[in-house]
Amino acid sequence: MKRFLLGIGIGLASSGLAFGQLLSGGLPNPDDDRLYAWYDGNEAIGADGVAETPVWPNRQGNPDRDIANGFGLDPFVLEPVETENGNLALRYENVVTWQNEELWGGVEEDFTVFVAATVRDPAFAYFFTGNRGGGETEANANFQTEDFDTWSLKSELRIETVEVVADELQFHAFTYTGSDIAYHYINGELVGEGEVGFSSMNGFVLGGRQNGNQRATVDFAEVMVIDGVITDDERNDMFTYLNGKFFGGPALLGDFDSSGALDVADIDLLTTEVQSGNNTAAFDLNNDNLVNGDDRQVWVEDLRTTYFGDSNLDGEFNSSDFVVVFNAGQYEDGVDGNSTWASGDWNGDGDFSSTDFVAAFSGGGYEIGPRAATSVNAVPEPSGQFGFVLAVLSLGLIGRRSR
Incomplete structure (x- = not known):
């Protein structure tokens, strides 16, 4: 029997995302x-x-x-x-x-x-x-x-x-x-x-x-x-x-390649689908009949329970993620659409630039540990984190120009 795409019924209103319970x-x-x-x-x-x-x-x-x-x-x-x-x-x-x-x-x-x-x-x-x-x-x-x-x-x-x-x-x-x-x-x-x-x-x-x-x-x-x-x-x-x-469809929600894990390949597949504008139902994670940045947010924050900026997907956003992305060497390299999640494209536009740091640090998750263990009171002041963004960008530019 052929595999089908799930229809989305209109019935009981959802009170919010409830992943990881039932x-x-x-x-x-x-x-x-x-x-x-x-x-x-x-x-x-x-x-x-x-x-x-x-x-x-x-x-x-x-x-x-x-x-x-x-x-x-x-x-x-x-x-x-x-x-x-x-x-x-x-x-x-x-x-x-x-x-x-x-x-x-x-x-x-x-x-x-x-x-x-x-x-x-x-x-x-x-x-x-x-x-x-x-x-x-x-x-x-x-x-x-x-x-x-x-x-x-x-x-x-x-x-x-x-x-x-x-x-x-x-x-x-x-x-x-x-x-x-x-x-x-x-x-x-x-x-x-x-x-x-x-x-x-x-x-x-x-x-x-x-x-x-x-x-x-x-x-x-x-x-x-x-x-x-x-x-x-x-x-x-x-x-x-x-x-x-x-x-044989994805038993794990958000596991688009059916690998059994929510990994970089899945967020990259979702990003590609967002960029295509096709609104394919299998990628519509919040059931609004659209595939856009909101679905990427669901994948990152609710399914993978991490932060934008967690380039190695270890569940935390910290300095090790900068090592990964700057080693990839794609920060503002002038090549359109060549970046992925692991090389710094956190906002999903296909490139690694300063806007990705804005997307990452606006979530307030830098150096505060895994998302699941985070309390509201533990979120640092945005001003301090954005100050750190400038320092990181400077290091990235210095490293790129010295090569």
Whole structure:
């Protein structure tokens, strides 16, 4: 299957950048308390349909949230199968699995569920549902290929979205808000929203059947339950993670060359894209549909957590960075567009000049250590740093003229 570019949905407003929380090192972060449950197809161990048989361990870490019960009507299948990019999924065919409410617990006020799944036949099935029973209201996301996906409750209040594509791995995000509004995203694009009334998710159910006459074959590759409404940035980070895992896109946001690290090659690729004016979505780090200096700022300060001027990307802006750039010998050399981040082009115009020092020192990060350890009170007075700029420029000019 071909790799896709993530769409950017318009829905929940972002309260700001939130990198490095739900994701850490490009992967879901079990240390974030909002990651309530995480079921990875590569960890699925299958089941024989007998109640209390372990089915799917919870990678978040709480074993009480393992999916530990299964039931199916013959013939049924519940087994690991290979999916995209060498990963595994857990195939559900005419079978339901769950964890009891008293063990799994619940999320009530608001929540988000990510589902990576492939529907193998055009039938009705659960994406997920609560497990309250007794006719009580529950969260219930369904999928179909012949009709619309719906997010419904037992009260029959539902939203219509779009059909899933049979035999194609798709990434879904369902978000329920405390204001009774639900959102559905597929592959990063908002495809449905509306009022669904009160909802909760106590206990947890996944299934390839609802009733005896409503059956399906579905490959669940990954399922994550988030306790809360997440920001647009966090949701798009999750879609980026899934895209990278299953289709080879960058699993680490900002890792444009998929090297597994945020390095000089990545900031140079981003700078080249900014200069091109193409606004390619993969480089749009702040999701404003533009690729410009703001995205470079996101990469440097929020993703790489460093400062403009950190030419060797060791996490600090200090005198060692001047050694690197002046050894490159490109300061005001009269050659247009020949400079990179490592040779002094910090403002992204392609050249190393005095304007790069202005860009670097205006951030107030010189000789104050790593960005993550910096407090507001530790930022030096700008006047002192700009005085140092003049000294550095003088040294650079002297060194260049003496060669």
